[in-house]
Amino acid sequence: MLAIPMFRIPDVNDTTSQLPPSQNAPVAASLLLACSAAGDLQATLQILNAVYYGTKVHNMPKAAEIARLFTPKDISDCRKMLEQLAEGKDGKPGATGDANAMTLHGKFLELAGNREEARYFYEKALGRYDTKVWRGYPHPMALPWLTPWTELVSLEEASPTPSVEKMTEALKFGALKADDPMAYYKLATLQDSKTSEWLTYMSKAAASGHPEAMFKLGQFYHEVQAQPSNFSKNTGFKKALNFITSWRRNAAADFGKEWLNAAATGGHKPAMMEMAQIYERNKQEDQAKSCLEAVVIAPPNGIPEEWPHLVMQAKQRLAALQSTRRQLA
Known part of the structure; x- marks a missing residue:
């Protein structure tokens, strides 16, 4: 392809305007x-994913x-082809098409307000989804492909009476069969409380690079350090946490700090604030200042600030640190 x-081929930066526009x-x-x-x-997916992700809400x-x-006619023709690829040779009855086509087709149906038809295609896609990893498929430079479990859960969450059972079933497929970090994270958040299953799912998501999962896991291990008895009573937790709590003093807190630092390094501002607090408690003002300065940096490309309240708090704490230093000077 x-x-x-x-x-992805960059255009030549012609300051003289003597070269014709690139035709790539x-x-x-x-x-x-x-x-x-x-x-x-x-x-077909590349064209229509561009249409879907090209809206302002996705900021891509x-x-x-x-x-x-692409012209409106081009897009219309691609939509018709997508429908054929989703429905398969038999047409709508039974929908025997490609799972990825079904998912994107379902998304366009959902955006058009046809939620039940969208659900039909999401569920069909989930049943036909191929979890094998094929080299070069999708193309590594292609725009992201939607996944049926994510869209099915999103649709269910928006319903008047969301079914936790249905969401759990879809997410277990995405997590346990497709190894999707986001599915692991969402699956963890559906747990009633912190259990050994919660720890398993959240750890898997964090280990796969999910920033919010890293943050949650960091907070969790600090809770374990602060109140170990709350977790040692649970047999599943006791077994899972034994390697952390038994080999070194303050190991849980150190482990939590590592996860918070990983999340902060990934740009997660709540984790940056937590790290700043840790550094302040340890009298490491330079490190705390660096974390707070990272919080106040504006997102790139005009992306809206996700945590404006934290930016305000960071500015206030930076001002307080600066004031304290002046007083001590």
Whole structure:
């Protein structure tokens, strides 16, 4: 699929304006359209994922850039092809098409207000989803593909009476069979309280790089350090935590700090604030200052600030630190 990486070829920065505009993107768009018209799944998904992710709510400039290359008729033709790929040879009854096509088709149906039809395709996609990893599929430079368990859970959460059972079933597929970190995290959040299952799911999500899971896990181990008796009474927890609590004093707190630091390094501002507090308690003012300064940095590319209240708190604490230093000078 040559067309997908062609979108990533940077244009020459011609300050003299003597070179003609690059044709990489238009040629790539033409190739994608031709492949989609021939029934190619990856081409169809790339075009329509660009349309989906290109809206302001997703803040994906590259997707918006790709989407602008296609006319309304192009998009309409791709939508028809997507429907064919989703429904399969038999058409709608039984829906025997590709699971990835079903998921994106379901998303467009959901956005159009047809929630029940969307649910039908999400559920069908979940049943037909191939969890095997195929080299080069999807293309590593392709826009992200939607997953049926994520969309099914999102749809269920938005319903008047969400079913935890249905969400759990979908997420267990995504987590235990497809090894999706987000599914592990969501599965952990559905637990009534912190249990050994919660720890297993949250640890898996954190180990896969999920920043919020890292943060939650860091907080959890600090709770274990502060109140070990609350967790030692639970047989499942006792077994899971034995390797942490038995080999070194304050090991749980140190482990929690490592997870918080990992989350902070990944740009998670609540974790940065927690790390700043830890450094302040340990009289490590320079490290605390660095964490607080990282919190106040604005997100790139005009992305809205996710934690404006933390930015305000960080500014206040930076001012307090600076004031204290002046008094001591």
